[in-house]
Amino acid sequence: MKTKPRLVLLGKQGAGKGTQAKSLARHYEIAHLSTGDLFRAQAAAGTAFGLEAKRYMDDGELVPDTIVMGVVEECLAPGGPLSGGFILDGFPRNKAQAVELERVLDGTPLHAIIHLDVPREVVVERLSERRVCVKNGAHIYSVAKPPKELWVCDECGGAVVQRDDDNPDAINKRLDTYERDTRPIREFYKESGHTVVTVDGVGENDAVFERLTSAINSAVS
């Protein structure tokens, strides 16, 4: 594919956005921006900005839009890490961020908004069983599919742990926030003439990946 896709991946927490975005970024040779991974890396590094973000994340709350936009705007700047195509994972998270994204893109069109659809009861189970690498949050495991050596990341040797916000209270709060703030973004994109595609996110990773690439290939060509 000559055109480098510019994509937004939407879906509930635990829908598989991180896992799939990572594979899609490799497949299309585009950048993967996960605002959640970025905030966690900053928090682990102990930067002022990361520690500020962590206060919200651990409570299952959204990080304020001004902080999020600062990070995203830097990445989307001309010549920046996202200038050769991208997949956005975990951003935008509400309508205000979607509007801001349009402003930052300044007329550069998004090829598709992909909604990775998984029922709430399935994601609740996935999130309680999820374990992630502390060094690279995109390396994701579960109680059912642990790394070869317990609990050391197969890919980078980092410790594999449960995320602070994958506890029952924070999970429910995050999913409620998704329903209230993130779900309406799809309507915003449809109303503004974007291509919005829903892909079934239930099933084995490979099967979901096939569905995603076929949806993206149709949207981008």
Ligand code: ADP
């Ligand atoms: P999840 O979608 O499972 O909550 P993420 O890794 O995408 O996981 O995000 C973790 C946390 O990081 C969120 O609960 C929120 O506090 C913060 N965060 C990530 N992206 C955004 C965003 N675009 N706007 C506001 N907060 C965000």
